[in-house]
Amino acid sequence: MKKLIFGILITFLISACSSNEENYLIKFYDGEFDEIGVPSGYLNSKGDTIVPIGKYYYCYTDTIRNFGMIVEKETGKILGIDQNANELFEVYKYDNGPDYTRDGLFRIIQNGKFGFANENGEIVIQPKYKCARPFDNEIAMVTDFCEIKPMENREIWIGDKWFKIDTQGNKIMK
Structure with a gap:
């Protein structure tokens, strides 16, 4: 009986690891x-x-475990995709590539508004800021409230009512 239980346990562990x-x-x-x-693509x-x-146009991420970043052919936008190639969000383009991750978060854009996603591809702060x-x-x-002006190879952001938020999107009142 112990051998049977041990065999079932080993089989379960092997199948869990392989999946x-x-x-x-x-x-x-x-x-x-x-x-x-x-030209690049992805295999499972x-x-x-x-x-x-x-x-x-280009695949930035070499191994997609949770999500990856790609460049769309038609628009040149950087998109986050999941393991099934479903588009999750647009990643803010910074320095001719995807936004840098800072404190575990990077900027995303939806309908002209900024939000933040984490390194697992989860939206942590919904896009709501200009x-x-x-x-x-x-x-x-x-x-x-912000005016975005293109200038050469960059943008200038003009706004006078900036405020601070924490990594959960809570406004900091200091």
């Missing part, structure tokens, strides 16, 4: 080097094509 291993995507590309502009651990080569600076020591400066 976890299949929950990721691996980037592959059509070229000698992986660089922006080289079984070798099945989930995102065919060339569907997106402009938002990145977090620094768990505080971000945001505003509901």
